[in-house]
Amino acid sequence: MKVVVVKPERCVGCLQCRFACSVAHSISGSPYAAPYEAVLSKPRIHIGLTKDKDAFPNKCRHCDPAPCEMACLPKAIFREPSSGMVLINPDRCINCGMCAMACPFGVVRYHVYSSNKTAAHKCDQCIARQKEGRVPACVEVCKVGALLFDDYNKVMDRATDEISSLVYLGIRSKEQEKGPYQSLTAYKHRLEELRRKQA
Amino acid sequence: MSEYEKLSICKDAQLTLRKAREDGVETVWDRFKKQEPQCGYCELGVSCRICVMGPCRIDPFGEGPQYGVCGADADIIVARNLARMIAAGAASHSDHGRDLVEVLHKIGEGAAPGYTIRDADKLKRVAAEYGIDTAGLGNEGIAKLLAEAMMEDYGMKKEQITLINRAPKQRIELWKKLKVIPRGIDRETSETMHRTHMGVDNEYVSILLHAVRNSLSDGYGGSMIGTELSDIIFGTPKPGFSEVNLGVLKEDYVNILVHGHSPVVSEMIGVAVDDKEMIELSKSRGAKGINLAGLCCTGNEIMMRKKIPMAGNHLMTELTMVTGVVESMIVDYQCIMPSLGQVAQCYHTKMYTTSDKAKFPFMEHVEFTPVNAREQAFRIVKESVENFSRRNKDKVYVPTAPVRNMTGFSVEAIVGALGGSLTPLIDAIKAGKIKGAVGVVGCNNPKIKQDSGHVELIKRLIANDILVLTTGCVNVAAGKAGLQVPEAKEMAGPGLKEVCGLLNIPPSLHLGSCVDNSRIIVIACALANAIGVDIDKLPLAGAAPEWYSEKAATIAFYAMASGIFTVLGVMPPIMGSKKVAELATSGLNDVFGACFAVEPDPVKAAQLITNHIMEKRKGLGLDV
Known part of the structure; x- marks a missing residue:
């Protein structure tokens, strides 16, 4: 089963994934029209920040077993059998907050849906786009490779190969030796250090 | 439909795109695809890079930040x-x-x-x-x-x-x-x-x-x-005939292309290629002579005045070299893709920059000034002729035959064709033979199938008896589609057909380059002055179906401010502000008597424009 794999070390914090997520889940599906809809579509992916200001794209992991599903008394949260995705039926949701408390990743929010009902709200792995043979919107829009859509085992196989070469080269991480973004991260770390010192 | 037919309506573009793929040349369309999906914040205009408290962006979905660091909404x-x-x-x-x-x-x-x-x-x-x-x-x-x-x-x-x-x-x-x-x-x-x-x-x-x-x-x-x-x-342009599309490049000639905007460079290259000594030199190298052709607006400048043919518009510039017959391309400034030098590396084409304000990778700089221009033009033409022997015959492919295009319609030429004043045009508008006039202007943009926006719109407008005035990249699009020859009157409505037949002119007139949009403004002003009303009362409109550049945004703004309703085929980055979007698409009407509309579908754009022209005719008490 394909999932969205997050490579946090590659995230530059552009927030494109949040934008694309909102558009993909809007009624119009258009970036020009979506901000004009009566109920604004809210993003289902969140960018967390470490104390060093490193960004982490955080979204529903579609756990199995899913703690949110187990905690949901009205059975609004369910596993869609064909795709294996954990989905929400907003009509059954009673806004009790149990799923949010149970979620180990903190990715559940409560928002108004286009039906005007407020309910639990989270990533559906773009199940509608997947049916059209398209990858999730957040993955498509990510230009730095921080979000991938792939089978976890395949990703890990690739990671194993990568790690093998790196071990032989004696380098801990490829990301550390290349790219202008690395120097920006280093700069941000220094800035944060300075801020802590001054405080 | 082949994948190339989805990118352009032009046969020459489709065929050379196929060859570009075979030759391993990356084009503007390939790069566009790699950029998609493009940044939503920037598309809406809500990202700000003005100061380094930022960069900032506003979340149009209301959950994230609503103000930049400085407090700007x-x-x-x-x-x-x-x-x-x-x-x-x-x-x-x-x-x-x-x-x-x-x-x-x-x-x-x-x-x-x-x-x-x-x-x-x-x-x-x-x-x-x-x-x-x-x-x-x-x-x-x-x-x-x-x-x-x-x-x-x-x-x-x-x-x-x-x-x-x-x-x-x-x-x-x-x-x-x-x-x-x-x-x-x-x-x-x-x-x-x-x-x-x-x-x-x-x-x-x-x-x-x-x-x-x-x-x-x-x-x-x-x-x-x-x-x-x-x-x-x-020289003020006079009507005459030239040719368009990649077929203007000749296999047995030395082909020199000028690209950019300034006639200061292209006119002088034109002098050098006509020089007897240069032509003799080309013959001694096995060519039949020297063939000069234009690209983009400098091409429009020398087409208007010297009837020099045009090889293509904005999205054709890379593809010209894929023909393998271009000995050199001489650029000045504006709309010259930085990729061109890279494309030239795949062929024998020599690339020259001429302006100290516009330098490019993989190009040789030969600076032109009013003082040295003649001497530099001869130097470049000589080197281009000498480059003929480096041409790789296996890579030669000129895909199509050229199409005739009438050009040279300066304001003076239009007035001349009308017999010395605008009165016959005004009479034709009053009589309803010509319902109105529309400037169809602007660029190409890979977001829109090349030339489809221009050609379909012009066809529909002339069929509705609306006279079309073209500048810039639209000239090449209309020319390639055969809309700018007197015989194109057959595609016009009965009234416009009659007028075109009487004057022996096409229903779509080529007025020049993109600075020559000022000619359209001069005509609008002269019409308004002759009738004694403001421009916004006239049955006029503007359209930029495939615009891409900042210059086009400026043109759209001065057209609107002059009182000319303008339809854009590509969304400008303003939708992130409901107030600005509302102002642009209706509020401006109350201030300037004109506003913008955004409509990528040329069929619907033609309808919008036709309706607008009929409204204006009603306002003047004319038949619709």
């Missing part, structure tokens, strides 16, 4: 970004105009060998508009004084730029009331940059009103000066 950010876009467009046209003022000044000083005054009557007419007493002065003397007066238009000595007086008095009164009369060409651009610096103008209407003033400093300033001086120095 979506309205301020969108208005500032749009104003800067317009300033960049105005700066480009106006700097181009400035180069012609410099050449005119050097002619006046006798220091521009190879350049001369080709239209002395127009020199005197324009000098009179500047209040210059020409009595007892020769052409050089007038040239120097006119150039100096125009330099003042660029500065801060005047209260208003001179050629703004061409507008109808009602329009000038309106502009005065709104405080949008441009005072100096450079001043307005400079002030836009000042106003949009952090902490200056933060009221979106105020920012946008200044953007209007900045656009007018281009339309009635830099661009208009560019057009008028090009006519004075290189």
Whole structure:
């Protein structure tokens, strides 16, 4: 089963994934029209920040077993059998907050849906786009490779190969030796250090 | 439908795109695909890179930040970004105009060998508009004084730029009331940059009103000066025939392409390729002669005046080299893709830059000034001829035969064709034979299937008896589709067909390059003055179906501010502010008597424009 794999070390914090997520889940599906809809579509992916200001794209992991599903008394949260995705039926949701408390990743929010009902709200792995043979919107829009859509085992196989070469080269991480973004991260770390010192 | 047919309606583009793929050449379409999906914040105009407290963006879905670090909301950010876009467009046209003022000044000083005054009557007419007493002065003397007066238009000595007086008095009164009369060409651009610096103008209407003033400093300033001086120095265009599409490149000739915008360079290359010695040299190298062709707006300039054929418009520029028969491409500035030098590496094409303000990777710099232009032009043409023997015969592929295109419709030429005044045109409009006129202008953009927006719109407009005026990249699109020959009258409605038949002109007239949009403005002003109404009352409209550049945004703004309803085929980055979007698409109507519409579908755009023209006809009490 394909999932969205997050490579946090590659995230530059552009927030494109949040934008694309909102558009993909809007009624119009258009970036020009979506901000004009009566109920604004809210993003289902969140960018967390470490104390060093490193960004982490955080979204529903579609756990199995899913703690949110187990905690949901009205059975609004369910596993869609064909795709294996954990989905929400907003009509059954009673806004009790149990799923949010149970979620180990903190990715559940409560928002108004286009039906005007407020309910639990989270990533559906773009199940509608997947049916059209398209990858999730957040993955498509990510230009730095921080979000991938792939089978976890395949990703890990690739990671194993990568790690093998790196071990032989004696380098801990490829990301550390290349790219202008690395120097920006280093700069941000220094800035944060300075801020802590001054405080 | 092949994958190439999805990208362009042009046969020559489709066939060379296939070859580009085989030759391993990356094109603008490949790069566009890699950029998709493009940044949503930037598409909406709600990202701001003006200062380094940022970069900032506003979340249009309301969950994230609603203010930049400085406190600017979506309205301020969108208005500032749009104003800067317009300033960049105005700066480009106006700097181009400035180069012609410099050449005119050097002619006046006798220091521009190879350049001369080709239209002395127009020199005197324009000098009179500047209040210059020409009595007892020769052409050089007038040239120097006119150039100096125009330099003042660029500065801060005047209260208003001179050629703004061409507008109808009602329009000038309106502009005065709104405080949008441009005072100096450079001043307005400079002030836009000042106003949009952090902490200056933060009221979106105020920012946008200044953007209007900045656009007018281009339309009635830099661009208009560019057009008028090009006519004075290189001759006012007269109607005649030329050819378009990649078929204008000839397999057995040395092919030289000029690309960019300034006739200062291309005109001189034109002189060098006609030189007997150069032609003899080409024959000694096994070619039948030298073939010069144009690209983009400098191509429009020499097509209008010298009937030099055009190889293509914006999205064709990379593909010209894929034919394998281009010995050299000489560029000046604007709209020259930085990828061109890279493409040339795959073939034998030599690339030359000519302006100290426009240098590119993989190109050789041969700087042109009014003083050395002749000498440099001969040097480049000689090297190009010598490059003929390096051509790889296995890579040669000229895909199509060229198509005829009528060109040369300057305002003077149109008035001439009408028998000396605009009255016959006004009579035809009053009688309903011609319902109105539309300027179809602008660029190509890989977001829209190449030339499909232009061609479909023009076909529908002329079928509705609406006369079309084209400039820039639209000329090539319309020309390739066979819309700019007198026989195209068969595609026009009965009234327009009759008028075209009487005058032996096409229903879609080529008016020139993108600075020559000022010609459309001059016609609009003259029509309004002749009828005695403001421009916004006339059955006119503008359209930029495939625009991409900042210059096009500026043109759209000065057209709108002149009272001309304008339909854009590509969404400008303004939708992130509901207030700015509302202002652009309807609010402006109450202020300038014209506004914008965005419609990528040319069929619907034609309907919008036709409806608008019929409304305006009703307003004037004319039959619809």
